[in-house]
Amino acid sequence: MVKDYIDGPIHFQISDDDNVISFMTYFLSRSKSAFGVWLAFWSLCLTLLNGPLSAQEVTAEPAADVQSAAVAEPPVAQNGTLSVVVEGLDEPLRDNVLASLDINHFADKPAPEEIRLNWLHRQAEHEIRQALQPFGYFEPIIEAALNRTDSGWEARYRIQPGRPLRVTELDVKVLGEGAQDPLFQNLLANLPLAQGQVLDQPRYEQIKSAMEALATERGYFDARFIERAIRVDLQAYTATIRLHYDTGQRYRFGNITFKQDFLSPELLARYPSFKPDDPYNVYQLLKLQTDLSNSPYFSRVEVNAPPAAGTSAAPVDVELEPGKQRKYSVGVGYGTDTGFRGKLRTEQHWVNRWGHHYEAELGLSQIKSLVGFKYLIPGENPVTDEYAISAGYVQQNDDDKDYHTYKIGGSLQQQDGKWLKNYSLGLQYDEFTIGNRPSTEESLLLIPGLNWTWVDADDRTYPRRGLLFGFGLRGATTALLSDTNFLQGTVQVRWIRALNDDSRLLVRGDLGATVVDDFEKLPTSLRFFTGGDATVRGYSFESIGPSDPDGAVVGGKNLIVASLEYEHRVWKDWGVAAFVDTGDAFDDVDAELKTGVGVGVRWRSPVGPMRLDFASGLDRPPGDTFRFSFSIGPDL
Numbered sequence: 001m002v003k004d005y006i007d008g009p010i011h012f013q014i015s016d017d018d019n020v021i022s023f024m025t026y027f028l029s030r031s032k033s034a035f036g037v038w039l040a041f042w043s044l045c046l047t048l049l050n051g052p053l054s055a056q057e058v059t060a061e062p063a064a065d066v067q068s069a070a071v072a073e074p075p076v077a078q079n080g081t082l083s084v085v086v087e088g089l090d091e092p093l094r095d096n097v098l099a100s101l102d103i104n105h106f107a108d109k110p111a112p113e114e115i116r117l118n119w120l121h122r123q124a125e126h127e128i129r130q131a132l133q134p135f136g137y138f139e140p141i142i143e144a145a146l147n148r149t150d151s152g153w154e155a156r157y158r159i160q161p162g163r164p165l166r167v168t169e170l171d172v173k174v175l176g177e178g179a180q181d182p183l184f185q186n187l188l189a190n191l192p193l194a195q196g197q198v199l200d201q202p203r204y205e206q207i208k209s210a211m212e213a214l215a216t217e218r219g220y221f222d223a224r225f226i227e228r229a230i231r232v233d234l235q236a237y238t239a240t241i242r243l244h245y246d247t248g249q250r251y252r253f254g255n256i257t258f259k260q261d262f263l264s265p266e267l268l269a270r271y272p273s274f275k276p277d278d279p280y281n282v283y284q285l286l287k288l289q290t291d292l293s294n295s296p297y298f299s300r301v302e303v304n305a306p307p308a309a310g311t312s313a314a315p316v317d318v319e320l321e322p323g324k325q326r327k328y329s330v331g332v333g334y335g336t337d338t339g340f341r342g343k344l345r346t347e348q349h350w351v352n353r354w355g356h357h358y359e360a361e362l363g364l365s366q367i368k369s370l371v372g373f374k375y376l377i378p379g380e381n382p383v384t385d386e387y388a389i390s391a392g393y394v395q396q397n398d399d400d401k402d403y404h405t406y407k408i409g410g411s412l413q414q415q416d417g418k419w420l421k422n423y424s425l426g427l428q429y430d431e432f433t434i435g436n437r438p439s440t441e442e443s444l445l446l447i448p449g450l451n452w453t454w455v456d457a458d459d460r461t462y463p464r465r466g467l468l469f470g471f472g473l474r475g476a477t478t479a480l481l482s483d484t485n486f487l488q489g490t491v492q493v494r495w496i497r498a499l500n501d502d503s504r505l506l507v508r509g510d511l512g513a514t515v516v517d518d519f520e521k522l523p524t525s526l527r528f529f530t531g532g533d534a535t536v537r538g539y540s541f542e543s544i545g546p547s548d549p550d551g552a553v554v555g556g557k558n559l560i561v562a563s564l565e566y567e568h569r570v571w572k573d574w575g576v577a578a579f580v581d582t583g584d585a586f587d588d589v590d591a592e593l594k595t596g597v598g599v600g601v602r603w604r605s606p607v608g609p610m611r612l613d614f615a616s617g618l619d620r621p622p623g624d625t626f627r628f629s630f631s632i633g634p635d636l
Contacts, residue, residue, distance in 0.1 A: 080152020082111035088159040100131035136199030137161040164198040169240035178247030219280025222248035254315030264353040296349040299323035339366030384415040400552035403432035430523035435548035443523040446481040449474030464498035486516035502569040512559035527555030528585040533629040536581040538596025538617035545585035556585035573604035608634040
């Protein structure tokens with residue numbers, strides 16, 4: 001006998017006259033009495049119901065009430081509890097068998113009346129066979145037993161699946177324009193089912209779903225299956241699969257319309273990465289929606305591109321609602337390095353129709369205060385490019401390191417894949433006193449620079465897997481408005497890896513090197529120091545570095561810092577950590593590393609991990625016997 005499974009009721013094709021069997025003859029041959037015929041009739045109705053995975057797809061709405069009546073729990077529970085045991089099968093066969101068994105609806109529940117329980121048990125063999133067929137097993141050996149137990153009833157089914165039926169012909173084709181589409185070609189080259197493998201209907205359905213999903217993503221809106229069938233020959237014990245998918249033509253993007261009234265159409269036209277008449281691609285639409293949502297301008301972004309009737313075009317309609325034009329924020333806090341601190345920040349999300357915007361910030365603390373202003377202009381690609389004009393003032397009063405720094409300059413920031421690239425040119429004027437110098441020094445430098453950062457992480461706020469690598473280069477020359485010649489480079493690395501569900505390992509490192517004609521003329525803000533909450537814990541802020549004859553730390557030309565930390569979650573969002581930090585700022589080639597060790601408490605807050613650390617500096621001085629530090633913010 002040959003069976004055709006054609007995404008609907010099973011169709012029987014006759015291979016010889018001796019095998020002609022009608023449905024009623026099949027069920028009547030199993031019935032020994034009028035009562036048996038009645039049972040067979042209801043068994044047929046139940047078989048036609050939608051349910052677990054089977055070798056046929058049918059819709060039998062009128063039988064829904066019959067199924068409900070068949071599996072509903074009886075009001076009387078005097079027969080004890082029913083247990084159902086299926087042996088001899090592995091997943092997913094066992095799971096599909098259990099889902100197919102009507103008797104399993106009563107598993108670990110009060111057993112139904114005995115006459116009904118026997119009826120459910122008798123139909124179990126047929127249900128098991130149906131459940132195994134989608135996975136290529138048509139000759140199972142089933143040993144079924146229904147026995148009373150001390151607690152009620154046990155239905156046990158020991159199953160040998162038998163020999164698997166294999167696919168001898170797999171005919172999967174893509175027709176229409178999609179036949180030349182590289183993604184459809186890749187799909188055909190990597191099918192989850194192959195000739196010679198065991199028949200597996202879930203994988204067949206996976207191929208169908210993948211074709212339909214890809215057609216939707218790529219704009220083949222007229223795509224349809226012109227043939228889809230699984231043919232099973234039980235005499236030869238083989239299966240053939242024919243799956244032909246005609247994609248039709250691929251639709252193209254139509255005109256792009258932005259519905260808003262506060263930004264220039266010329267600015268918005270630079271956001272899409274596609275043009276009218278480009279081939280339709282749903283990921284281009286999702287990217288456009290994401291890019292607009294990540295901009296500072298909008299509170300709601302909705303992108304729609306339905307196919308236009310009677311054409312092969314999909315016009316793109318973008319509905320935009322403006323967000324709040326201004327944003328203010330105030331923050332207060334305390335850090336062991338800075339003492340009490342406060343911050344006032346304001347943002348103007350758009351200044352004009354060209355999308356210009358600005359940020360202004362005022363920060364105050366016990367050792368450092370600042371004022372900053374940045375005016376931002378979208379670049380040619382507003383998603384990745386942005387120009388900035390900035391000005392700022394920084395004042396630090398920290399023991400023997402006092403300075404005032406005034407800056408003005410411009411920069412270009414570009415997002416290039418995972419790289420964030422920043423190019424800058426700034427004019428910097430410093431007034432500084434350091435160490436035992438009796439007078440205030442002055443410095444004027446025109447500093448071109450670049451800073452590139454590469455980040456790959458599963459979550460920037462609390463990564464379980466993450467890597468940050470960055471490097472910077474800046475310098476000045478007396479040939480261009482500067483008081484001294486210098487060149488300075490920096491490298492930073494952050495690596496995070498989860499060891500299991502509760503533990504993480506965090507590694508960080510920083511390197512810096514400076515070449516300078518006259519180090520005495522290099523302002524404090526450009527020298528290297530280390531020690532403090534974010535560098536070497538167990539030491540006070542910027543307490544590690546070369547010192548003058550009076551013991552005041554004056555900073556160094558070079559820098560090296562490394563840290564290793566183990567973190568373990570103990571309860572919900574709370575955890576503990578143990579760490580070791582080491583580093584030095586130095587002038588010569590040999591660094592005298594200072595090491596700190598400690599333990600800490602971690603809390604996973606909405607804005608990033610909160611860290612409360614207790615550290616000891618092992619090298620005294622300048623290390624402390626015990627030092628408390630506190631910080632909050634993302635790991636990368």
